[in-house]
Amino acid sequence: MERNSRKTIKNTKAGAVLCPVCCVECIKVRFDCEIDGIEIQDVEALRCPKCEEEKFSPEQIEKIIEKIKIKQDQK
Numbered sequence: 001m002e003r004n005s006r007k008t009i010k011n012t013k014a015g016a017v018l019c020p021v022c023c024v025e026c027i028k029v030r031f032d033c034e035i036d037g038i039e040i041q042d043v044e045a046l047r048c049p050k051c052e053e054e055k056f057s058p059e060q061i062e063k064i065i066e067k068i069k070i071k072q073d074q075k
Contacts, residue, residue, distance in 0.1 A: 017055065019048035026055060038071045040064060 016025045026046035033043050043064060045054045056064070 017046050019051060019053055019055075021053055022048055022050045024048055024050045029054075035064070035068060038068055040067050040071070043067075 018024065019026055026048050028044060029047045030042055030044050032039065032041045034040070044060050045056050047054045
């Protein structure tokens with residue numbers, strides 16, 4: 001299937017977030033990561049199942065920032 005084809009876009013759910021690289025519907029994932037030496041658990045993101053590019057919504061970014069602030073306050 002061609003990249004960014006209409007057929008790919010047509011087969012996605014209404015309101016779905018598409019990968020800007022592959023034009024494939026992203027899926028929600030949760031994982032642990034380290035940001036600036038601070039371990040953050042249970043981070044939510046949207047990931048492309050094809051190229052594995054990860055995207056964050058504004059709400060997800062706010063939650064990550066809150067988790068970082070809590071960890072910094074605990075130091």
